[in-house]
Amino acid sequence: MPKGTPKEKVQVVVIAHTGSQLDILLMKTNEARGSFWQNITGSVEEGESLAKAAERELLEESGIKLSQSIIDLQFKFQFTDQNENFVTEHVFLVILNNKSAQIALDPHEHSACQWIDCSKVSETNYKFLSSYQAFIHAINYLNTRQDLSQIIRRW
Numbered sequence: 289m290p291k292g293t294p295k296e297k298v299q300v301v302v303i304a305h306t307g308s309q310l311d312i313l314l315m316k317t318n319e320a321r322g323s324f325w326q327n328i329t330g331s332v333e334e335g336e337s338l339a340k341a342a343e344r345e346l347l348e349e350s351g352i353k354l355s356q357s358i359i360d361l362q363f364k365f366q367f368t369d370q371n372e373n374f375v376t377e378h379v380f381l382v383i384l385n386n387k388s389a390q391i392a393l394d395p396h397e398h399s400a401c402q403w404i405d406c407s408k409v410s411e412t413n414y415k416f417l418s419s420y421q422a423f424i425h426a427i428n429y430l431n432t433r434q435d436l437s438q439i440i441r442r443w
Contacts, residue, residue: 292369292371292372292373292374293373293374294373294374294375294376295331295332295369295373295374295375295376296331296332296338296341296375296376296377296378297329297330297331297332297375297376297377297378298329298330298331298332298338298341298342298345298377298378298379298380299327299328299329299377299378299379299380299418299419299422300327300328300329300342300345300346300358300379300380300381300382301327301361301379301380301381301382301422301423301425301426302327302328302346302350302352302381302382302384303381303382303383303384303406303426303430304383304384304385304386304387304389304403305383305384305385305386306385306386306387309405310405310406310407310430311387311403311404311405311406312327312403312404312406312409312423312426313327313328313350313391313401313402313403314326314327314401314402314403314404314413315327315328315349315350315393315397315398315400315401316398316399316400316401316402317397317398317399318395318396318397318398318399319399321397322415323399324414324415325402325413325414325415326414326415326416326419327419327422327423328345328346328349328350329345329377330344330345330348330349338360338378338380339358339360339380342358342378342380343358346358346382348394349393349394349397349398350389350391350392350393350401351389351390351391351392351393352382352384352389352391354382356383358380358381358382359380359381359382359383359429360378360380361379361380361381361422361425361426361429363378363379363421363422363425364376364377364378364379365377365379365418365421367418377418379422379425379426381426381429383430387403406423406427409423
């Protein structure tokens with residue numbers, strides 16, 4: 289049983305659509321954090337809403353400032369972290385109209401980023417299965433969007 293404090297975190301899946309292609313933004317953690325690929329993640333600060341935390345983490349880790357609302361996928365998962373804290377991580381989605389956003393990495397957290405065609409994403413792109421599951425939930429959400437469903441169906 290976890291001994292630490294319960295914590296709330298957010299995970300943000302960033303997907304860009306350009307014409308008939310969908311790409312996901314993956315961030316590589318720096319060496320001190322393990323050098324693995326992930327979606328944007330971070331902790332919720334005291335008094336902060338989940339959506340505001342997701343927007344803040346998006347800006348801090350990628351430099352992307354939203355001009356539209358962030359989407360709460362109503363999906364969460366729970367785990368015990370390396371410090372034995374019980375963590376609940378809530379998943380959000382950002383849909384960009386293209387990949388032209390200038391990504392500004394925070395070197396204290398990430399060493400690289402890459403856009404990957406969503407049709408080529410698999411569990412092996414991620415260290416943690418929960419990150420891949422967040423991606424799958426984002427794709428399932430996009431399938432419900434009339435304006436994007438034709439793009440999704442092609443793969």
